[in-house]
Amino acid sequence: MTVDLRGLRRSPLGGPLVTGSVQAVRLHELPWRTLIELRIATAPDGSGAQTGAVESALGLELPSAGLASSDGDRLAVWLGPGWWLLDEPESGAAAAGGMEAFEAPIVQLLRAAGGPTSAVDVSAGFAVLELAGPRAAAVLAHGCSIDLHPRVFGPVRAARTMVAKAQVVLAQTGGVVPTYRIWVRSSFARYLAEWLLDAMTEYR
């Protein structure tokens, strides 16, 4: 018997609760994303990861340093040499089907890779935030030391770095309106959301 536990679970920020936003910049949570950390063996100097088979199994390009790639609502973010974060919408089948359905795509990935590879589901470990609007970069810049100017950190740029002293993965996903996706440890999510909301108050 499969028990559907979806009604009982809570996302780190309680789902769409964090929509406290101003016109120039909006913050909200993207709950229930499926997150997988993928590692493919490299040489000590970080080169030589064999990505071809995994990319065809994924149907998604594994981006090179400092970049993210996307296909519709699916995202792959470069975290380090041979190290990527995959971010996908939750599949209904996996959510309802228990562990086996949940693990199936991961097993498929590992089979495709063949060589020394690891794929770990980290969905429960992270909250996913989205910060969007003309002043989004200005808000982030209050607590982030990397250069967020659009010439340097435009769409498809990504970095694993710190925002407000919290460890985050940051990617610029937006087109017309600058949009940043922020992956943060669940235990830091409430702190970071409150920090961002506070930093946003001056852009009312």
Added chain:
Amino acid sequence: MLRIPCPWCGPRDETEFAYGSQAHIAYPVDPSTVDDAAWAAYLFFRDNPRGWFAERWMHRAGCQRWFNVIRHTVTYEIAASYPPGAAGPGADALSAAEAPIGHRA
């Protein structure tokens, strides 16, 4: 605050990194044959130059990779950063490299 150039991620603030002491200290080929004095020298004794110094850093908040940095211990200028296993600038190049004006070692 240092700006340290990670070979993979580019320049980032020092707060993103962990320090790993002197670089290019080779692990003894056969540790069981090393006497106590040599083992202590391997474990505990490091150079402490006034000038260019090859040291290890780890990009803790970024790619989490170890790499090597050539840093001037007086001026904090960073001359190079390179992945482990790669040849850094040799000793000749380092001693010939000019320290920034006003801080010659």
